[in-house]
Amino acid sequence: MKIEVFVRSETVPSIADHSSFASDHAACRGVIYKEESYVKYKPKKTLSEESQKLLDEAKQKATEFDAQLVIYDLSTLKGKLIARLKRVASPSWRIVQ
Numbered sequence: 001m002k003i004e005v006f007v008r009s010e011t012v013p014s015i016a017d018h019s020s021f022a023s024d025h026a027a028c029r030g031v032i033y034k035e036e037s038y039v040k041y042k043p044k045k046t047l048s049e050e051s052q053k054l055l056d057e058a059k060q061k062a063t064e065f066d067a068q069l070v071i072y073d074l075s076t077l078k079g080k081l082i083a084r085l086k087r088v089a090s091p092s093w094r095i096v097q
Contacts, residue, residue, distance in 0.1 A: 002068040005058045005093040006083055007051035009075045013041040051091045058093040067095070 047055065055071070062069045073079040074091060083089070 001065060002070055002096050003058050003062050003065075003093060004086070004096055005055055005069065005071045006074055006079070006088050006091055007055055007071060008048055008091050009045045009051070009073050010048055011043045012046050014044040015041060048091075054091055054093055061093075061095070065095070 058069060061067070072082050074083055088094075
């Protein structure tokens with residue numbers, strides 16, 4: 001027995017603690033690299049509040065029935081295709097034999 005969970009993740013910006021390099025182009029000198037330090041952001045994936053609740057419920061049922069938990073993300077292409085094939089439109093979970 002397995003439990004399929006369809007969740008939706010969100011991309012949230014978080015601060016990356018590193019500096020980046022910028023180039024100073026000049027026709028005569030070539031390229032000189034100088035280090036600049038500024039705040040740079042990188043994307044971080046988190047679950048939405050509704051999806052987190054669904055995932056917690058599915059985990060409880062999985063331990064109760066001793067079932068395997070399969071998670072699909074509706075915000076990725078693979079997750080969208082699988083959800084469309086299984087006729088799931090919104091975040092939910094279901095038990096599959």
